[in-house]
Amino acid sequence: MDPLRVKDNSTIEKKDFYKIKNLEAKILNKTLKDLEKEGIFLFPQIISESQDVEGSQTILRMEDGYYKTGNIMGFLGCGLERLIIKSRFSKNDEDYFFQYLLSRVLDIPNVVNMETDSNNENRIINYLCFLFPYLLKVAIRKGIFKQYVCNEYNDSNVKGSIDIARHIKCNTPFVGRIAYKQRTFSYDNYLLQLVRHTIEFIKNTSFGNMLLSNVKMEIQLIVDVTFTYSVQDRQIIINKNKKNLVRHAYYHEYRALQNLCLLILHNQKGQIGVGHNKLYGILFDGAWLWEEYINLLIGKDFYHPKNKSRSGSEQLFSGNRQQGLIYPDFIGRDVNNRIIADAKYKPIDNIRSKDYLQVLAYMFRFDAKIGYYLYPESMGKDSEQLRLNQGTKHEQNVSAREDIYVMKCGLEIPCHTSNYQEFVDKIKINEHKFKSNFSNMQS
Structure with a gap:
């Protein structure tokens, strides 16, 4: 059965879901936490601490007789029914923009073919494997699990x-x-044994050696401590990990890695989606991917607090109490010309209202006179500068300030490309223009 393709942050007519009735019933108005319990893999997994993706958020909800999607992209299946949620900024039949975000943020080697797999099950398994090096590296930073x-x-x-x-x-x-x-x-425990089994499994795939090339040091650490590893023990290790999931909040990075390894090894023999009513899939937070992608482009000039992992927080008010914690996306490092930037995974016309109040509050807190909204641009619109007003209508002295403004600065997303490599070539050029314009604005 051909998959139904929809876009994130979109409104879809109910009748369009006629060919995936079973899948529709399983995901409609279900929260992300509900879907996670059913075996859907969420990335990143810290949904309870996320500002953009909360556990109560849905990926498909009914509103005014229509279905609406949120910031989530990915692949879902139930039996023979398939649903692909693409990025709204992609104009191709295939979602090259989404693929490119994953390849940059997850640091996937260029040799890995990111073209869409004709087999939806293989595509999900491949994406699970693509996540492994990233989550392994993040977990090892916390130290070897003992x-x-x-x-x-x-x-x-x-x-x-x-x-x-x-x-x-x-x-x-x-x-x-x-x-x-x-x-x-x-160190030679059931969790690191599970990681070792996953490493050995990925090595045997067609893209395994190249995919793992960026985590050679981390892999060697795992190999060195799992000296009792035996391939014959794989099912025993899987069962132990299913019964002993990592619960401690301090090791949430290892919890995500454990969940991923279990999914990869469970589906190693094509068992994904076994059963008529089995729900499966992998979902990504589009807003988080966009923010991390922007950090790769401009991060050397900015501090980057991370709301999801509660790292790098700032306080609005003085005192020891944890009141008014804030997490600006980007805080300029130049003390004499402080800049606040906010990554927005939304079109330029949707940046309004609370978005303005949030950035202006951050600018006031950090004595910044310039703020940016950094967004994907797929409609060919130019950047827009908004100068802050001073004065009041009551005194009839409203005027634009010359020294304080916010700028909507878009990164152009290529719209007409015949293949993924052409998309990559074009967006590389656009990235250079984006960074150049940004540098000019700072000066």
Whole structure:
């Protein structure tokens, strides 16, 4: 069955979903947390702490007799039914813009073919694999995961509690050995064993070696500590991890990596979507991808607080109480010419109202006289400068200030390209123009 293709942040007529009735019923008005419980992989996974993607958000909701989508892109399936949510800024049949965002943010080597796979199941599995190096690198930054493990021994060097039942079974008649258990704090635990099995699985794919080329150091660390690895133990390790999910908030990076590894290994034999009513898929936060992509372009000139991971927060007010925490997307590093920039995954005409108030509040807090809205531009519109007013209508002295303004600055998204490589070539040129214009504005 051909998949239904819709765009994010769009309004769709209900009748358009006639060919995916089962899938429609499973996702309509369901929150992201509900879908995650059913096995959908969300990226990034910190939805409870996200300003853009909250756990209560839906990917498809009914409103005024129409279906509406949000900031989420990705692939969903149920039985033979398929739904692809594309970026609204892509004008091609294939979503080259979405593919490009993933390749840049996840640092996927160019050799990996990001063209859309004709087989939807293979595409989902491939994207799960593409996420692995990124999540592995993020998790390793927290340090190698260490955990208490219980090992069984049967020798004369007793260093733990004696296992009476196993001792009688294994050592009758007695020949000098003692069966015992020893609980040790070890890196060679069920979670890192799961990561090792995932590494070995990806290595055997057609794109595996190139995909893992950017995380060689992290992979070597995992290989060095999982010295009891055996490919025959894969199902045992999978079952252990299913029963012992990482719960501690401190290790949320490892929780995301664990979930991803379980999905990859569970679907290694084409088991994805097995069952008539089985819901499966992978969803990405478009706003987060856009913000991280912009950070790759301009990050060297800005501080980049991260709302999702609660890192780099600033405070509106003085005092020790955590009141008025704020997370501007970008704070200029130039103290004498402070600039505030906000990445907006929306068209220029949709930047209004609260968007203005938010950036102006940030500008006031950091003594910045210039603010930017950085957005994807697919309609060919020029940048727009908005100067802050001074005075009041009551005194009939309203006028535009010369020293304080905000700028809507768009990065042009190529609209007419015949293939992915042509899209990449064109957007590289547009990135250069975008950064050049931005630098000129700062000066």
